[in-house]
Each structure stands twice: as structure tokens, then as C-alpha cells.
Amino acid sequence: xxxNYDVYGxxxxxxxxxTEVDDALLKKHQVEKGLMTLVDEERxxxxxxxxxxxxxxxxxxxxAANSIIAVSQFGGSTYYSCKVANDDMGKFYLTDxxxxxxxxxxxxxxxxxxxxxxxxxxxxxxxxxTMNTFLGITSTYSVxxxxxxxxxxxxxxxxxxxxVTSENGRExxxxxxxxxxxxxxxxxxxFSDPSMVxxxxxxxxxxxxxxxxxxxxxxxxxxxxxxxxxxEKAREELKKVAKRFAVTQGSNGAMIFDGDTFVxxxxxxxxxxxxxxxxxxxxxxxxxGITHGHSYAEAGxxxxxxxxxxxxxxxxxxxxxxxxxxxxxxxxN
Numbered sequence: 614x615x616x617n618y619d620v621y622g623x624x625x626x627x628x629x630x631x632t633e634v635d636d637a638l639l640k641k642h643q644v645e646k647g648l649m650t651l652v653d654e655e656r657x658x659x660x661x662x663x664x665x666x667x668x669x670x671x672x673x674x675x676x677a678a679n680s681i682i683a684v685s686q687f688g689g690s691t692y693y694s695c696k697v698a699n700d701d702m703g704k705f706y707l708t709d710x711x712x713x714x715x716x717x718x719x720x721x722x723x724x725x726x727x728x729x730x731x732x733x734x735x736x737x738x739x740x741x742x743t744m745n746t747f748l749g750i751t752s753t754y755s756v757x758x759x760x761x762x763x764x765x766x767x768x769x770x771x772x773x774x775x776x777v778t779s780e781n782g783r784e785x786x787x788x789x790x791x792x793x794x795x796x797x798x799x800x801x802x803x804f805s806d807p808s809m810v811x812x813x814x815x816x817x818x819x820x821x822x823x824x825x826x827x828x829x830x831x832x833x834x835x836x837x838x839x840x841x842x843x844x845e846k847a848r849e850e851l852k853k854v855a856k857r858f859a860v861t862q863g864s865n866g867a868m869i870f871d872g873d874t875f876v877x878x879x880x881x882x883x884x885x886x887x888x889x890x891x892x893x894x895x896x897x898x899x900x901x902g903i904t905h906g907h908s909y910a911e912a913g914x915x916x917x918x919x920x921x922x923x924x925x926x927x928x929x930x931x932x933x934x935x936x937x938x939x940x941x942x943x944x945x946n
Contacts, residue, residue, distance in 0.1 A: 624677025624773030626695035677773035683897025698727035774805030828855035878913035881921035890929020
């Protein structure tokens, strides 16, 4: 029997503020380039004050949210479980999520008092992206935000690796994974960022437990998690924790293990403007593909083309028509 949702996601709810900066600003304010850094509200405010936000783009975000919205844009049915406050940013987040066709546990009436999380995404001229994140109320994400009914009624659950940083977040990850396994829902997980694997490797391994159905990571994350010094060694080790996996390789495309064989996914050459959200888009487009009758190789092509399109513009999303154009381009015959 067909389930109501193709993908049910859990993760942080952050209002993304995407802006362009130069290396001098990062250096002056001692911002570590190319990484996601957790900051307090005061530090984030200091950076916002130093940056000209005219022309910046604001959207509901968070790693898994970007992926879930991508699934929706390609034509999938989705649900996102997250936590915002009852402030203006929280209301903006809920409205933007609904505008993108995503069902959610959020309501204006039940959102608690607090501060909605924000992520300042700073893109430099070399297309590198640096994120400073104030988690706000999403740092208290817990099992209480998991909608068990919606999860059971989904083909896949998609778990965001960033949740691993807090005990309550890890408990939510493990609770959702167990619930999915008990109800025949396939489990997909993303490592989200090299820092999550570098500093929370044991906690991530604890969440993975006896394995997941599908893992998303990049080369650096794969080698950090498996404690290997080459992607060839890492991919063999990953077979022990994931039935299938996709390893993104930046401008070199991606490597996918479909459970039997490795499939190399060719990159689409573009002029990169902003790498923010490339991995999120890859995961979302790939999940759409495998939940809509496409092989892992075909899903990889969708994901690779979608990622190339998203890095050639500012921000982590495509427009709705761009998602449809990708599918028409690849499968019009």
C-alpha cells in the first residue's frame, strides 16, 4: 500500500541568511573559513553588524530541511519534523516550509517561547561557504518533536547528522531510527559536515548502531568516520555500516554503492558561485529519484545535475521550474 510520504525528515530548523563576503572580513573577525561553526547569539549579532546584508537572501533552512524541500520541488511528498520559537523568524520559517509543499509538526499555536535558530551563510568569491550558526531553540530538539504517525506513513526517514551534537538530539535520532525499523521504514542518514564526524565520531557510530539503509557523505567525512587515509579504503569500511551509500566528490561527481556494485556518477561542469547546499541538494534529489522508480545510477544523475545547478547560483535551492527542467532534460525520451 502506498504511503503518504516519500520522505520524512528530522533536523534543525534554521532561518538561513545567505550573503556574500570577502576573505578579509573572515580574517578580521577570526572566522574559520569553509566550516560550520556553532556560535552564541552575541557572536552572531556581531557578525551580522559587520556585514552588509543588503541583497542577502533569507529562507527556511537547516541541512535536512534543504534536502526535504528539494524532494518536494522534484515532485515528492514530504514531512519535516523540527522546532522553532513563536517569534517572527519562527513564523517566517513555518510559512516558508508550507509554501514549499512540506507538511510539518510546526504550528503557530504550539511553538514555544524562545529564539528561532539562524544560520549566517557567508559566501566568498572562490565559491567557498562558511557558516556561523546560532541554534537557538532548535538545540532543544527532542523525541517530543518526532511525529510517530507521519514517520510510520513514510517510505524513508532522512536523519540530519547535525543533531548529534546534543544528548537530546542524539536520543531523537536513535528513537526515530528505531521507530522506522520497527515499521518497515527505510533509514537514510547524512553526516552533514566533516566537523560532525571529526568531533562526534563515537556518538555518530552510536546512532548508526547496527547500520542504516542509506548513507550520504562526502570524501572527507567518509575517511574521517572510517579512520582511513584513502577513499578506496573508506568505501569498503562504509559497507559495514550502510547497505547503500552515496559519496559526493565535489567537481569530480559522486560515487554510489547500490548494494552490489559501485557506480561512478559523472559531474556536470559549471562555474561554481556558491557551494552552500550542494550536498543537501544531492541528497534530496537522490531520495526523490529512488522513491520514484529510478535506479541508483539514474538517481545519481538527477542528484549530480541538480547539485551543479545549485552551486552555480546563490543559496541552497533551485526554483520549482528548474527541478522540472532537470527531469525533462534527463528523461524526456
